Amino acid sequence: MENKKKRIVIALGGNALGNTLPEQMKAVKITAKAIVDLIEEGCEVIVAHGNGPQVGMINNAMAALSREDENQPNTPLSVCVAMSQAYIGYDLQNA
Numbered sequence: 263m264e265n266k267k268k269r270i271v272i273a274l275g276g277n278a279l280g281n282t283l284p285e286q287m288k289a290v291k292i293t294a295k296a297i298v299d300l301i302e303e304g305c306e307v308i309v310a311h312g313n314g315p316q317v318g319m320i321n322n323a324m325a326a327l328s329r330e331d332e333n334q335p336n337t338p339l340s341v342c343v344a345m346s347q348a349y350i351g352y353d354l355q356n357a
Contacts (some may be wrong), residue, residue, distance in 0.1 A: 267306040272297065276312035279350065286316070286353055294357035309354070316346035 274293065280286040300307050317339070324337035 267304055269306045269308065270300055271308045271310065274309065274311040276314040276316055279311065279313075279316070281315045282319075286350070287357075290350075290353045290357040294354055297354075311347075311350055313343065313346040313350060316350060317342050320345050 272293075278289065279293075280289045297307055297309065320342040321337070321339060324342060328334045328336045
């Protein structure tokens, strides 16, 4: 019988990642350590995350930019979501 890796799904809430960039950097360092420990134990790890606070920060910043520069159109929420997913993944990868 073949040994299957234990599969673990980790769901990180957006609020668990913090409400500012410095808070997120601190949170992902702790989170990444726990993920690495599971992987080193031979587990297959799947990570999913929320991004509500992060999307809000990006959306507010992009809206402020569009108010300051009439040539800068407002950024669609879908693009703000993609931006937040990218930087959460980037921070986790670097941690």
